[in-house]
Amino acid sequence: MRRALRQEANFGCAICGNPLIQIHHIIPWSQNPQHNPSDMIVLCPNHHAKADAREYPEKYLRECKLNPHNICVITDAFFVGTENLTVSIASNKFVNISRILVVDDFDIISITKESQCPQLNVNFFDEFGRWAAIILDNQWYVDRSCVWDIDYKPKHLILRWGPRKISLEVEISDDVVFIRGNLYFNGCRIEATQEDLFLGGRSAIQMRGCIAEGAGLDAAGTAIALSTGRIPFSDSLRR
Numbered sequence: 001m002r003r004a005l006r007q008e009a010n011f012g013c014a015i016c017g018n019p020l021i022q023i024h025h026i027i028p029w030s031q032n033p034q035h036n037p038s039d040m041i042v043l044c045p046n047h048h049a050k051a052d053a054r055e056y057p058e059k060y061l062r063e064c065k066l067n068p069h070n071i072c073v074i075t076d077a078f079f080v081g082t083e084n085l086t087v088s089i090a091s092n093k094f095v096n097i098s099r100i101l102v103v104d105d106f107d108i109i110s111i112t113k114e115s116q117c118p119q120l121n122v123n124f125f126d127e128f129g130r131w132a133a134i135i136l137d138n139q140w141y142v143d144r145s146c147v148w149d150i151d152y153k154p155k156h157l158i159l160r161w162g163p164r165k166i167s168l169e170v171e172i173s174d175d176v177v178f179i180r181g182n183l184y185f186n187g188c189r190i191e192a193t194q195e196d197l198f199l200g201g202r203s204a205i206q207m208r209g210c211i212a213e214g215a216g217l218d219a220a221g222t223a224i225a226l227s228t229g230r231i232p233f234s235d236s237l238r239r
């Protein structure tokens with residue numbers, strides 16, 4: 001039911017679109033103590049507090065429920081405050097290295113540096129080659145038409161293809177970014193479970209507990225580079 005309410009509002013506050021959302025009862029719980037989705041709406045903490053204080057008439061909230069703010073792209077930003085960021089993909093750790101996962105010379109996961117702060121970049125394609133989500137300099141954007149669920153809490157974003165099918169999970173804890181999920185590029189499948197990183201599908205390369213340390217985010221360095229042998233996406237457009 002929580003997902004259905006999130007989806008109805010296109011994964012953002014029905015009033016402002018903020019993806020950090022809570023569930024509000026349009027009819028106060030004290031008057032009608034039941035979980036009826038038609039009387040519930042998702043709101044950000046700010047608008048939830050105002051709704052709880054009865055700032056909005058019921059009619060307004062019902063209009064917002066019918067015509068939520070978000071239409072197609074959902075966005076917010078992570079804050080990565082540390083200088084020494086480790087990226088953990090499954091149980092593998094990448095320290096001080098800029099290009100972390102590259103396929104056909106295209107950066108799937110990378111870290112850049114701006115005024116001493118590391119910036120996370122992830123290009124997330126689905127198995128059909130659609131650009132479903134992007135994290136660009138810590139700001140994340142999701143094309144809601146490509147995903148079944150967007151579950152966002154502070155420092156923690158989960159995108160799902162379907163029930164219990166995690167497609168991308170990014171979790172930030174102090175100085176580590178944890179990345180799990182299923183990523184695709186040029187037909188190459190990259191799967192990161194809790195423990196294992198499979199490069200090129202389950203029967204290809206398996207990595208567990210590896211540590212790659214680079215010479216710094218300003219230095220040239222690539223941790224994992226894969227080549228599919230396919231024509232690069234940009235070249236195929238030129239033909």
Ligand SMILES: [Zn+2]
Binds near residue numbers: 018
């Ligand atoms: Zn709001």
